[in-house]
Amino acid sequence: MDAFEASANVPRGDFGFDRRPATGQSFENALAKARAGDRLDVDDAVELLTTGTDRDGIDRQRKERVLEAADRRRAAVVGDEVTFVANLNNNVTTACNTGCLFCNFKDRSEQFRTAYQDDHGGFTKTPTESRAAVRDAVERGVYEVCSVSGLHPALALDADHREILEASDRSDLNYRPPAAYDVDPRTYVEQIEAMNVDGVHVHSMTPEEAYHARRGTDWSYEEVFERLQAAGLDSVPGTAAEILVDEVRDVICPAKIDSGEWLEAMEAAAAVGLDTTATIMYGHVENEAHRAIHLDRVRQLQDRTGAIREFVPLSFVHEETPLAERGMVDAGATADEDELMVAVSRLYLDNVEHIQSSWVKYGDAGGLKMLSCGADDFMGTILSEEITKRAGGDHGEFRSFREYADMISAVGRVPVERSTDYERRRRVDPDADVVGPELGPKADGTPLL
């Protein structure tokens, strides 16, 4: 019997993983290292994430000690300011055939073809439509447009790329000409150019999208990112990371790029001068050893690049995903696990300044709680075209500056509007009658809606 079998910190299902949360470390030693500010290793992280592999389940008292250490570290590194950005989500298309089992965002691309007659819930935007959505949001005062999309088969990087794809007889390239679809998304370069309105910050092209943008070529990721940068790309979201351990990716997203490719793309983005973020999506089939290894790979990446501006723990939302429908998971992470994930991210990633609390994943109360577990950033307004069209209400998720100012000051912290790279920061006065963004190219303090 190994140390894992002796523990009740068991993974959710039996997927035959090699990596297990067994260590030669003790919880107390790991916590002492964390408190002293020593660089942690994977075993330390496993001990902290499990609150000790010597005990069954989560020990609440130990958990509080981990959270306290993380909160102190947060205060020492970034102080009491809690940041947020005025941003718009403008996703170009939901068409995707990659089939990730945790995803409920995509729609099979066959449904978007001209020959398909039935209704489907998905969408594809032309560059003209993207530009209109971004222009409207810039007028309202957003600083950033964030765009992450499905891997539409007709999307190519640019005209050169389309020429290569059209000439290829390879059947494994996930390519189909635009004429086959109801709506032509054009190219990645045209979409980025369209979103590059009046100096708004364009945050787009995940490693998975960058892979799609070079499929069938021998181009390097650097070359791809350089062309996108020339079109107006400012920074790259480090999503599609999921868990950077291939035995987990083989279960939840077998058709996606592997962890080595993800890291290669991120290094390339940094090499051409683009800022990045990094994420972890946890709480599905993986165990604490996978989470710890993931943190280690992100820290190594940051040691090499220095380009990661924030780390974003994303708690898996299991409802309506193929993983749940197939009975592979029946729940996401518990609140204890969420708090520990944020806290250990803060303690482990000694080279990443900002840890984000995602209110979309944790909810309002949970999201606020994370601000005392090591997090110091509270996402963005996530304006969407749908919301601007309908001027608020219940349509989609959106957080106003007023809500941000009230929520953050209510927990005794300082609300601060930030730029995507955190370099520009502005304290928001929670007692002001009117609060709105001021950092965007056309922002003048008027509320977004």
Ligand code: SF4
């Ligand atoms: S690549 Fe992205 S959009 Fe496509 S299935 Fe995977 S997570 Fe969903």
